[in-house]
Amino acid sequence: MTDDELELDVHALLEQRAAQLARKVDDGIDREVVYEVAVVQVAGETFGIAADALREIVIKPPVAELPGVSSPLCGIVHVRGELMSVIGTADLLNLQGECDEQQLAVLDGPEGPVGLLIDHVIGVRRVHADELAPSFANQDARTHAVKAMTNDFVAILDTATLLGDPRLIVNHA
């Protein structure tokens, strides 16, 4: 093989390798992402909180209790210059398991931030349409605040409904 032929051979090989590396990993089937959620643990159960409703998750700060204010409201905390109510998620969702409640998921509420007590955060996840339990809508949902369920039992919370619960409003007239 002449030098020129060798050079052409090497060039072709490199091109072939580049083409292979540039190939898309998936097989070209588009899977619809229906939810992007932070996956959290509360009282032994797993929930998904929509990423666009979630500001951040912080270590639970000291909670100031308020007189005459009862569950599911726990009190108020101060996070990054803002006061917000703290909600006992397990009480709100009527969960029976044991809670740890070491972290606070800060959500954007209708008129300001709200903190939901969680045990810990597991991670962030994109939920595809084919991962949702198809018959969930027809099943007896534990709570109207869960809008979808994945096949591996991550309950996607309906934060608007959750934060619209009248028990969260306190008006001692």
Place this chain on the structure above:
Amino acid sequence: MAIVDETLLAVFRDEVAETLDQLATCLESLKMSDGADVAGQVDAAFRHAHNLKGAARMVGLEPVVAVTHSMEDRLSVFRDEAAQPPPELLTHMIGALTLIERAVDGDDVGDKALRLAESIRVEGHGDGAGTAIDEFDATGTYTMDPDESDPDEMSATQLMKRSTASENAEAEPEADSDAGSGPAVENAAAGGAATAASVRVDVQRLDSAMQHTGELFSTHTRQANRHQRYVDLFAHLHEAVRTLNGDGRKQLEGLLKTGDALIAQDRQDLHRFGYLTDEISTAMKRVRMLPLTNLGPTWRRIVRESAQDARKSITLDVQVGAIELDKQVLDGLRDPIMHLLRNAVAHGIESADERIGAGKPKDGQVRISAAVHGARVVIEVGDDGRGLDSEKIRAKALENELVDAGRLAGMSPSELYQLVFVPGFTTMTEANQLAGRGVGLDVVQLGLRQLGGDVEIVEDRAMDGATFRLTLPPSLMSIRGLLVRAGKSVVAVPVDNIERSLRIARSDVEQVAGEHALRLDDGEPLKVRWLGAMLGQSAEKPADVLTLVVVTSAKSRIGLVVSEVVGEQEFVTKRLPWNLERVGGVSGAVVLEDGTVGVVLDAGYLVSASTAAGARARARLAVAEEQPATAVRSVLVVDDSLTSRTLERNILEAAGYDVITAKDGEEGWETLHKTPVDLVVSDVEMPRCTGLELAARIRANEALGDMPLILVTSLGSEDAVAAGARVGADEYIVKGKFDQRQLLDAVARLI
């Protein structure tokens, strides 16, 4: 009717409120005039009407143009003649202000405006008054050449509109004027703002800036505390270095000298930081302050309309000077004062016939006055009407079962009057549009409490009727508060509501008529409440000496028992989160130097919870009245392993137990003889005295024989467990399978 330019309407509304008030003041002064400075008042009224007309035309409010044109026209005659306008004309003009206000608010008053304009034109008609009116065209629209306006007398609205028009002409000579009005108006507003003496700022931006000021306070306090620790540290270092000798000492002294210099600079910076924080805070508070007189137009309108509805003749005298209040306070005062004014008209002021029969002037008078008393603003709303009927109040209180007859008989007049603030209370036999549904005065009290203030009924020698005194802070943005600890909570009590704090003997607190009370050195009995119980905290260990804070509100007071007084500090207050619309007993929150939140107590609410009228407040708060102390149980933890001892102690203390530790069986045995405990948790394998030996001793001892005992050990064999049972252990927990829940459950089972 011409289409109203919505963009300019906001500016117009801001401007017209003040002008209307000034015009109303002039007209009412003229009506009550004794002849002094008539010419000056007429001239002022003319100018205000003229300005209103010009501004109204710019925003296309033709009905207002029509009415103010008539007023201007008539007033010009009296101005030229330096004559007093007749009372009937002035009454028409004053009535016209209500219509103008309605038009500004968006009501359709077209036909009424024309009729009113005509009635002003003809009322007490003089000479030469009709020329301008003829310029109304068939639609009732007055057309005026804009160049007629004297630029010096142009209103802000007119200036803005003129600026907009000229900018449109320069920038887009071919464009339709309507299409160009949006962006050009903004530019004009900006240009106008650059030349005007004020700038419009969104209140939310001010709030945000104020909250950051609060963070500055907290940061300054933290820095000050840290600085003091540095000072203490260096003092200790100096002492330590003095004990050294040789080169090492010299070297360290050199370093300390550098450190001292740094601390001195830090001290200077700290002082400067504190000064600047105070200055910024004061400046921010000042930015939000608005004159109380801003509410004047609203008050006049309320009294005018209420008097018209009640067919009474009433004048409003406003004497509030230049007092300013924070915008939030001003906004919060609208409803309470509205209720008081309507109450004065409906309840207080008699009909003209009654007044004449009683030897009073035909026209009733309502007065609003304000003054600064220390750190508070005191606003009084009084009338010269019939006053409060004590007998009716007593009768209604008995009828509504607010208080029993015995207690009622012993009530002072001021206590009796407080009953009118109970929700639903009214002495009127029939409700009308104005009052009588029992909804008004409790709203007043609630509104004032939300502002950190209160209301009481006082005797006013200058006014025969009823006078309500509202006391409140001028600003809610910051408070000077006393921090107290109640159980786990730290709360701030506004210093303005504190009479004093003192330590008392528990034995001095007596039971009187089913309540705790204390007699202070001034002889007055004082009701006593436990703040922790009111906040729903669990009872603390009973103590022989109590810390008492005497809290006052509207001449009432109670004593609050707290765990500890932490200190006094200035705080920037924060509003409670959006979902906590009203929390009884809490008026806001503050952020403490460690970043935790302390609630601000609503002293008025707490004090009222102890009065006859405070049934609802009392029911709301968890007034546990020092529950029979659920005594805190104590546990002795015996283990030679520091780690195990620490772990078990932390678990038990977190669960609310008092924990004493011992490092082996012998020490544990000695401790048992010195300190009473409720349960023993012991390791097995220990030097000097094993857990099994300790258990045997305990069971053999007459005094300690029934002591609950848990053995916690790594020995998990059946033999070991059996040995534990033989010596009388109640529970046996294996460390290898240790679970805090298991330990806590075992303890809970036994004690």
